[in-house]
Amino acid sequence: MDQHQQQTRVLIVGAGTGGTAMAARLARRGMAVTVVEKNEFVGGRCSLIEKDGFRFDQGPSMLMMPHAFEQTFADLGCQMSKVLDVRKCKTNYKIHFPDGDNITLSTDMTAMKDELERIEPGSFDGYLGFLREAKYHHDKSFSMVLNRNYKHWWDLVTIENAIEACKLHILSTVWNRTKTFFKSDKLRKAFSFQSMYMGMSPYEAPGAYTLLDYSEATDGILYPMGGFNTVIKAMESIAKSNGATFRYSCPVKSIIVDQPSKLATGVLLENGEELRADIVVCNMDLVTAYSRLLPPTQITRSILKKNQSCSTISFYWGLDRKLPEDAFHGHNIFLAQDYKPSFDAIFKDHSLPESPSFYVQIPTRVDAAAAPEGKESVTILVPIGVLTDAMTPQLMQALVARARAVVIENMQKRIPGCNDFEKWIESETVNTPFDWEEKFNLWNGSALGLSHEIMQVLYFRPQMRHEVFGNVFFVGASTHPGTGVPVVLCGARILEDEIAGVLAEGNGFKHQKLFGVFGYELAMSMTVFLALVSAFVLAVAVDMGLGKQVVIKAL
Structure with a gap:
């Protein structure tokens, strides 16, 4: 770590999953990190309700995509198994149908074959095909979405991305993907409701989101002993061990900005106290933050109009x-x-x-x-x-x-x-x-933040860095890459690299955008144009008999 990073003061608004992960990551880099949280507990939605001797997970209750958690703790210098007791559930779900029938989903392929064949004879082969496609969706989503930032429209608008978009079935839906592989209405429902983890209807969710089915089938569903909040507490402990400070019951009234320099100088707490910082990372719900904490900009209206989950x-x-x-x-x-x-x-x-x-x-x-x-x-x-x-x-x-x-x-x-x-x-x-x-x-009251429809992901999702105030950053469900605890953890990893890169530039957080706020509209236009060109090229390929079956399958 260099001397500049050691002196960097960071204020993080919100001790949810993203805020706590960022505190641990930036404190480990030697930055002076302070987290301010409106509630008296860590975790945000990943918190507990304890009443009358009973304990409940207030929000998330399923640990999925465990490799995202393992990667996070590895980045923080420890093994997840050393700090958390995570157990695999015996089954993934028991699904109850309205007619009294039910099906149990699990990672046991022998048991799955028996369950599927009971409902739809011959369906196990379809299930294997469904998983092969879902695996592609899963692997490509991690490499293209969860491990990359899309800061500029030209990061998105490429021939390679256009080809992959077809393979990822972004113009299809989760429901239509299940129809491709299953005849039974029950099985289509059993493998499509998972889109609700993203806060979307399976009839609207892009087909790529069957990646969730693959994760369940291979990794299963896990549970951290003591409740999901133990995951966030483990990151809080790592952050504190590296010098981070957490202040609870400290709601923020506004992010203080200096208009001439286009930089934030700190935050104003509701009790009137001002805290100064070189960097502000906002883990508050992004739409709420734009509406209540920050001065309005040309992007604010656009964000307020976006669809919620x-x-x-x-x-x-x-x-x-x-x-x-x-x-x-x-x-x-x-x-x-x-x-x-x-x-x-x-x-x-x-x-x-x-x-x-x-x-x-x-x-x-x-x-x-x-x-x-x-x-x-x-x-x-x-x-x-x-x-x-x-x-x-x-x-x-x-x-x-x-x-x-x-x-x-x-x-x-x-x-x-x-x-x-x-x-x-x-x-x-x-x-x-x-x-x-x-x-x-x-x-x-949107439990999962902004929706994940095609025009609200990647570059079209609100950026991790404020478009005007160059030292204000966002982490959480409504910024890139999206919602869900493992996805937000991936986002924290991307943001750490982003902040480190901005510091390395040494230009005082000054924005260097070629198209400014108009990049959003330009990206949409370019994307539509590229989609039309791609469709034309594919149509020509079919007309010429070049890989007709492959093209049709991709679409």
Whole structure:
């Protein structure tokens, strides 16, 4: 580390996954790091709810893509296995269909063959084909997206990227990819709901997102003992060991900027205290940060108009008894009767579906310490649309009551022996979109930040570096590369390299953009143009009989 980096003062706004990872990375480089966090705990959405002896993961509960976590801890100078006790779940999910049937997904290919063939004879060969394609999506996404930054439009608009875009099926959808390999409606649903991890409908999510299915099939789903928050606490510990300071219950009012120099000079806390810094890294929800912490710029309006993902109504129930293990695994999905209309209600109507799908997590299946002996901790996530101007707290309470009734009715009707399920609930906590917005500054209560549609990823996603104030950087779900804990960890790695590169330039954080704020619009135009050219070239190739089957398959 050089002398310049040793003297660099860094303020990080927010101690979520991205903020804590950046604190650990930059402190390890010898920078003077201070993290300010509005809540009294580390982790943001990756925090815990502890009540009446029960422990719940407030947000993420599945450790997926473990290599992203392992890489993070390796970069921080340790092995993940030395600082975390991570256990693999026996199965990935138990999926419950509306007709009472169910299927168990796992990494056991023998068991998977039996399950798939039971529902659709001959489908296992289709499943293997589906995984081969998903593997390509997974591997290319890591190399092209999760390990690269797209700072300029010319990073995106290349012939190579256009060819890969076809192979990655970005113009197809997750649902259409499942239709290619499965005839059964049940199997199509079983391998498409995963797009909700990105906060998207499988009927809208680009086909490349089947990469999640590949990760589940090969790595499985893991769980950190003690709850997901232990992952963030481990990074916090590493950051502190390298000199970083964490200040909790310190909400930020604004990022202080000097307009003549186009640089941030620090942050203003809500208590009136000013903290000075050479670099500000913002881990607050990006849309909220642009709206509340920073002066408006030409990009601000564009960011405020971008599409959000979805929100959730989350129930955290402590039960007075154990649930039947054959009916409930660690992770369970109850699929809606009206599958497509349920997604339309969430993403088009921004409401609660009449017949919602929902997710049930039971941490005690892996970690018995999550509940008192003989009892059960159960977390229920019911997807719902983001907040709109028409939504009020009173209307939300009515939706919460309906969601609660739907979940309990499904439990009691679909699962034998659970007729009195509602009576078993002895402890209850609820998070609504209003709570997500208030607790974690999530814009309109969007649990997963900005949506991941094609025109909101790569260069089209808000940049990691502010377009005007050159020493303000962003990390988290709504900047590149996107949402999800492993993806945000990859983003922190990219941002560390970005900051190190800017410091190495030695130009005082001055921007050197050829096209400024117009680069965004130019990139869109160039991308559309390149897509048309690519389509023409492919059409000519087909007309000439050159690799017709390969071209058709790529499309």
